[in-house]
Amino acid sequence: QVQLVESGGGLVQPGGSLRLSCAASGRTFSNYAMAWFRQAPGKEREFVAAINWSGSSTKYADSVLGRFTISRDNAKTTVYLQMNSLKPEDTAVYYCNKGESWGQGTQVTVSS
DSSP, rough: OOOEEEEEOEEEEEOOOOEEEEEETTTTTTGGGGGEEEEEETTTOOOEEOTTSSSSEEOTTTTTTTEEEEEEEEEEEEEEEEESOGGGOEEEEEEEEEEEEEEEOOEEEOOO
C-alpha cells in the first residue's frame, strides 16, 4: 500500500497562490496516474485535477481550469498542485490520491 503525505496548505488571501506537494512512498510511483481531490465543510469530496504516469496528460475540474496546474516529478516521487488566483470557494481540505490510497489531507483557507 502506497503512503501519501501532503504538505503546503495554509491561509492565503483571495488572488494569492499556494503550491501543494504530495510525497509518495514506493518504487512504482512512475507507473501510476495521480490526482488531487478536495472537500469543503459540509460538502462531498470532489475531483480537482489528475495527471498520467508520465506527466504528458492532465485533466482539471471546470472550477479550477486555468488557475491550477498539476505536475509531477517521478524522480522525487512527488506530485504538485500549483494554485493561482485563489478564491474563497477554493477553501477545503486537499487530498492526494492514487487508486485506493489517500493522504491525510492539507487545509487550504482562502480568506481576507
